[in-house]
Every structure is written in C-alpha cells, then in structure tokens.
Amino acid sequence: MNGMPGDVFTFQFENLQRAKRRNETWLCQSRSVNGGEAALQVFNNEGSEHADEICLRENEAAIQGADQYEITWYMSWSSSERCAPQIIDFVQKHPNVKLNIFVSRLYYQDSEPHREGLRALSQHERIGLKVMTLTDFQDCFDRFVGEGNGFQNWEDLAGNSARYAAILKEITQQTSTEKEQRNRQSGHGRDPDKQHLLSASSLITDLTL
C-alpha cells in the first residue's frame, strides 16, 4: 500500500471550519471481499479528476459480479456535486457493494448543489455518510499512516467534528422549501420558468412565519 505520511494526513484531514490551503482532496479506501482482509489504497485528485472519480475507476476494474464488497472511504473533503451522482451510479450498478463514507470536512457546505449531492448519497440504502469523529481519525491514521506513528489529536477536533455533524444533519434533513430559500439566497438553481413558483412559495413562507 502506498500509505500517507503522518504530516500530510494531519494537514489534509484536520477538520478545521476554515481549512485554508487544503486545495486538494485525499481519499483513503478500505475494500474487503466476502468479509476477507481489507485492501487499502490512498487516492487524491489529479489534474481535473477528483479523488472519488479515480477511486471509482479503480473499483470498477477490480470488482467482480458475485462477490460481496464492503468499502469504506475516509475523505478530507466530502464529495462534490459532480461526484455524488457517479458514486450513486456505481453503487446502483453493483448491488453487491456497500459503501461507507466518512468525511472530515464538508466541501462548499453552503452551496445548494453540493448539499443536494450529499443528500442524495445519504438517502441511498447502501451508502452511509458520516462526519469523522476522533475514533474515525484514529482508525484512519492507524491503517493508512501506520499504527506506530502515533496519531496526534489536534486542537478542538471533537468540537469541529460535532459542528460539521450538525451541518450534515441539517443538510440531510433539509426540506424542499428550505432548499428554495437557499437557492434564492445563493442565486443558484434559478429556473426562469419557475420564478412564479418560487415567489409563491416564499409568499406562503412569509405568511406562516
């Protein structure tokens, strides 16, 4: 396995609310077949390809029809709006795959298209989506950096994890009305043909508030 250096792990996976200069994404994958020993791989983005896309391609080549696969991802940034549908397609195409995704930070947490992607992932019956906690960072470090290297707990890891978890919960439980409000705020998702629907729903919202 081409593992991760400890300092790279700590820098890239630190779950800061404002993660400056983490302008790349790391994905640590554990994949086991029929409950056997897990194969470990580390991916990151290359060129215009996202880490998820490269990893999916690798899985596509490795996976055989009848076997049962347990896949776990530890991601420094959560999947983008571009990758989420590809991940869902992959899992759909392989009914023998279960995918558990742990994320350190939420990528563009306020952008509705990215939020929608996460919502779709979390709603799939064979996909798990969670924010990493101390145990997850510890496990990821032990498996992908090396147990002997000693994981260093950083400042406010638990607090940051709890805040991200709260945001993810809000994202996955968000109602359609809230989505429209968000779209109007951020200027995303506007469809000229549906402007009247948006204003009608905002009118209803205003009346009920």
Place this chain on the structure above:
DNA sequence: ATTTTCAAT
C-alpha cells in the same frame, strides 16, 4: 472569478 474549499498568474 474565489470565500476556505478536488487552485492557478
């Protein structure tokens, strides 16, 4: 067209 974010003048 940028914030902090799969980033480059």
